[in-house]
Amino acid sequence: CRAADLRPDPESPERLREREANRFAAELLMPEQLVAGEVDRHGPDPVALAPRFAVSDLAMGFRLVNLGHLQALPVDLDREWQQWRV
Secondary structure (H helix, E strand, O other): OOHHHHOOOOOOHHHHHHHHHHHHHHHHHOOHHHHHHHHHHHOOOHHHHHHHHOOOHHHHHHHHHHOOOOOOOOHHHHHHHHHHHO
């Protein structure tokens, strides 16, 4: 991640490239079918599922939201996300 990748304009080429890289990483590390299977067995808890995929709680939370298993990040993870963004 470079400073240019974090420009305020969400439609800048750098930001689009960063989002594409994040999406690729999420699909590689947390394949949709495997996530669905783990959610069926253990529920959509990002803190519990993150170690199964060797990712952060926050990354797992975003993946669960993006796949429709959660409506939004749990409060603690949303707070973590807001602190990270600052």
